[in-house]
Amino acid sequence: MSRQLLAIYSCKTADISALPNLPTDDFRNIVTGMVNDGARIASLFGMPQNNDTVKLIVVLADDRQGVLHLASTEVKESYQSLTPDCPQAHWFEREIAEQFGVRPQGHPWLKPIRFHQSYTGNDAWKRSADAAIQPGITDFFRIEGSEIHEVAVGPVHAGIIEPGHFRFQCNGENVLHLEISLGYQHRGIEQQMAGTPNNRSIHYIETAAGDTTIGHTTAHCHILEALSSCSVPARAQVLRGIALELERLANHTGDLGALAGDIGYLPTSSFCGRIRGDFLNMTAMLCGNRFGRGFLRPGGTAFDLETRHIDDLRQRLTAAFKDVANAANCLWTTPSVLSRFDDTGVLSKQTSRDLGLVGTAARACGLERDCRYNFASGIFQFEQIPVATWNTGDVFARAYVRWLEIQHSVAFIQNQLHTMPSGQVRTDTGSIAPNKIAVAMAEGWRGEICHVAVTDVAGRFARYKIVDPSFHNWMGLAVAMRNQQISDFPLCNKSFNLSYCGHDL
Amino acid sequence: MLKALISRIKQGYRTYPFPAKQPVLPERFIGRPILHYDKCDKCRECENVCPVGAIFFEAGKIHIDTGKCLFCGDCAGICSKGAIEFSGDYRLAANKRQDLLVSDKEIKLAQSLDRQSRRIFGRSLKLRQVSAGGCNACEADTNVLTTLIFDLGRFGIQFVASPRHADGILVTGPVTQNMKLALKKTYAAIPSPKFVIAVGACAISGGIYAGHPETSDGINGIVPVDLYIPGCPPHPYTILDGLITFLGRRSADAIKSKYERQVC
Numbered sequence: 001m002s003r004q005l006l007a008i009y010s011c012k013t014a015d016i017s018a019l020p021n022l023p024t025d026d027f028r029n030i031v032t033g034m035v036n037d038g039a040r041i042a043s044l045f046g047m048p049q050n051n052d053t054v055k056l057i058v059v060l061a062d063d064r065q066g067v068l069h070l071a072s073t074e075v076k077e078s079y080q081s082l083t084p085d086c087p088q089a090h091w092f093e094r095e096i097a098e099q100f101g102v103r104p105q106g107h108p109w110l111k112p113i114r115f116h117q118s119y120t121g122n123d124a125w126k127r128s129a130d131a132a133i134q135p136g137i138t139d140f141f142r143i144e145g146s147e148i149h150e151v152a153v154g155p156v157h158a159g160i161i162e163p164g165h166f167r168f169q170c171n172g173e174n175v176l177h178l179e180i181s182l183g184y185q186h187r188g189i190e191q192q193m194a195g196t197p198n199n200r201s202i203h204y205i206e207t208a209a210g211d212t213t214i215g216h217t218t219a220h221c222h223i224l225e226a227l228s229s230c231s232v233p234a235r236a237q238v239l240r241g242i243a244l245e246l247e248r249l250a251n252h253t254g255d256l257g258a259l260a261g262d263i264g265y266l267p268t269s270s271f272c273g274r275i276r277g278d279f280l281n282m283t284a285m286l287c288g289n290r291f292g293r294g295f296l297r298p299g300g301t302a303f304d305l306e307t308r309h310i311d312d313l314r315q316r317l318t319a320a321f322k323d324v325a326n327a328a329n330c331l332w333t334t335p336s337v338l339s340r341f342d343d344t345g346v347l348s349k350q351t352s353r354d355l356g357l358v359g360t361a362a363r364a365c366g367l368e369r370d371c372r373y374n375f376a377s378g379i380f381q382f383e384q385i386p387v388a389t390w391n392t393g394d395v396f397a398r399a400y401v402r403w404l405e406i407q408h409s410v411a412f413i414q415n416q417l418h419t420m421p422s423g424q425v426r427t428d429t430g431s432i433a434p435n436k437i438a439v440a441m442a443e444g445w446r447g448e449i450c451h452v453a454v455t456d457v458a459g460r461f462a463r464y465k466i467v468d469p470s471f472h473n474w475m476g477l478a479v480a481m482r483n484q485q486i487s488d489f490p491l492c493n494k495s496f497n498l499s500y501c502g503h504d505l
Numbered sequence: 506m507l508k509a510l511i512s513r514i515k516q517g518y519r520t521y522p523f524p525a526k527q528p529v530l531p532e533r534f535i536g537r538p539i540l541h542y543d544k545c546d547k548c549r550e551c552e553n554v555c556p557v558g559a560i561f562f563e564a565g566k567i568h569i570d571t572g573k574c575l576f577c578g579d580c581a582g583i584c585s586k587g588a589i590e591f592s593g594d595y596r597l598a599a600n601k602r603q604d605l606l607v608s609d610k611e612i613k614l615a616q617s618l619d620r621q622s623r624r625i626f627g628r629s630l631k632l633r634q635v636s637a638g639g640c641n642a643c644e645a646d647t648n649v650l651t652t653l654i655f656d657l658g659r660f661g662i663q664f665v666a667s668p669r670h671a672d673g674i675l676v677t678g679p680v681t682q683n684m685k686l687a688l689k690k691t692y693a694a695i696p697s698p699k700f701v702i703a704v705g706a707c708a709i710s711g712g713i714y715a716g717h718p719e720t721s722d723g724i725n726g727i728v729p730v731d732l733y734i735p736g737c738p739p740h741p742y743t744i745l746d747g748l749i750t751f752l753g754r755r756s757a758d759a760i761k762s763k764y765e766r767q768v769c
């Protein structure tokens with residue numbers, strides 16, 4: 001079956017003419033069949049064609065082989081939805097319907113996900129073109145009954161948090177169903193990426209999700225380097241790996257602190273809040289910015305590390321690791337913490353697989369999904385980081401996987417700082433090949449980041465598709481909340497810690 | 506319990522004595538731009554390379570709008586004459602939009618509230634934060650002020666959970682179309698007198714998202730602004746300095762950082 005698909009490796013390109021254009025029924029059967037056989041949808045998106053049709057392009061990830069399978073089909077106003085046989089297509093099909101007005105027939109819950117006008121003028125819900133679209137004004141799943149009540153939260157939240165709307169159906173304290181409605185952060189990044197690269201495009205990528213600047217920029221640089229056949233110097237690849245792991249360290253440490261804060265365990269909460277800053281300041285040592293803005297550039301990195309920086313970084317890392325180990329171990333040895341973490345927000349391995357979850361949330365259910373291992377690129381082709389998993393699928397698992405990854409990332413960075421290759425940190429990228437498709441996968445701290453670029457005849461992006469790990473995982477949070485107490489929502493939410501802006505783009 | 510106490514001793518006291526002591530910023534930190542007019546030959550390459558149009562020429566002289574600037578440093582990188590230099594000065598906040606322009610004129614840093622307002626708010630300012638689009642970096646660097654390194658609470662500033670409890674809002678993000686109404690409603694729900702603080706290039710001018718149909722080019726024209734804190738994102742010390750200067754807890758002139766007034 002997979003012979004009908006185009007197989008490529010991550011961070012590689014293929015001619016757009018080699019992309020199979022299948023009849024829609026075959027496309028559907030192949031995608032659902034391969035997903036049932038263990039592949040995942042890494043990306044599924046539309047691309048408008050000149051003849052009023054929309055080309056659907058799918059990127060299926062085969063984790064075991066480390067290969068990506070691509071296929072396409074052309075659709076007009078509607079096609080038969082994949083979702084009933086393949087739940088992980090759910091969110092992607094809603095996105096396609098909203099962007100291009102193509103209706104997936106038989107989709108069980110076809111609603112907008114970002115609340116904007118269609119890009120083509122065709123509207124999947126037949127709304128008039130001049131009618132204002134209000135975010136969050138849509139149907140919500142409702143449970144009726146005299147003892148049922150509904151709780152609505154957001155878009156503005158009680159803390160310093162991005163906007164999103166949460167609708168809970170509760171029976172007393174118990175949540176029967178949670179529906180998450182996003183789109184408040186939608187600022188049109190993908191639309192602006194068409195026709196680039198230009199002097200703005202890298203900044204769009206750096207701010208796609210501001211806390212994952214290094215993760216997204218890594219994937220973007222890989223796309224540009226693959227399209228221009230540029231070979232990145234070894235020293236730059238090591239520096240990129242260090243920056244990616246520093247980003248993971250800062251965020252995982254912050255998450256452990258925030259989890260502790262949500263259950264009122266203040267020692268780890270306050271320690272980790274500070275240690276997160278120590279890791280961010282290490283990133284600032286690389287490039288001056290705490291989030292790594294301006295560090296990665298196509299062809300390498302914008303800055304090098306001098307010997308004194310390397311020694312300084314090594315010392316700071318040792319000190320920060322000692323502190324974070326101390327702070328994290330307070331969690332694992334305190335019974336009142338464990339009793340709140342254990343069995344809260346459980347997600348089964350099968351549900352996680354069905355929904356196509358990625359990153360720490362998937363690994364906490366025992367799924368071995370890590371792009372640094374399955375789709376290794378850059379330094380990770382030579383230096384393996386162990387895939388950290390746990391099998392309970394609860395808040396504890398999601399916290400503990402983060403702690404395991406903190407240990408692995410520190411060991412990785414220390415090791416790299418000892419064996420830094422010499423040489424340059426940047427080369428010229430050259431011109432971008434026309435009529436190609438390129439896919440890059442990178443393991444950001446939340447999980448799999450997938451960028452797909454299709455170039456036009458002039459070597460510009462005809463379509464640039466970004467899939468943040470949050471796009472896969474928001475549904476996981478909604479399902480994890482079923483039959484939980486509503487008071488556990490902040491804890492469950494923090495254990496996923498998903499991005500609103502990375503989803504909304 | 507004992508373990509937690511031992512940890513507390515091991516982790517130590519970490520609050521930085523800001524503002525009595527100047528913060529230690531990274532060597533490569535990009536702060537306030539300094540323009541050397543004598544070196545500029547008006548080739549305008551900086552204008553072309555700037556991703557957000559923060560650089561413009563007026564009366565034949567280069568200007569940088571820090572309200573738009575992403576502090577990426579691309580302009581300084583392309584200028585072979587060294588006319589643009591980025592200093593390590595983190596103090597960037599201003600009260601008026603036009604005070605964010607860097608030229609050969611004197612820098613106008615944020616001024617504190619009048620005496621009456623200082624008496625009311627100087628020791629207690631409760632803020633509601635509204636994230637109105639953007640990328641979560643400004644939010645993260647605002648949130649970090651509540652950690653023990655910065656310990657925002659010691660200045661009497663606190664982020665509160667309801668607009669009804671707030672004296673003002675701190676807004677981040679370019680104000681997406683989808684957040685416009687929520688921002689207006691939040692502002693309306695705060696009892697008067699109230700303040701609006703715009704944090705980051707997005708909130709001030711739309712930042713990298715300026716001109717998108719999905720955004721509103723920042724909060725100007727939607728709610729009145731009392732304090733602008735530029736950056737992409739601003740360093741936490743830039744935000745903290747802006748807030749406490751605004752409250753009169755730190756005079757704009759009291760501590761002269763070595764970069765201040767170094768305009769050529």
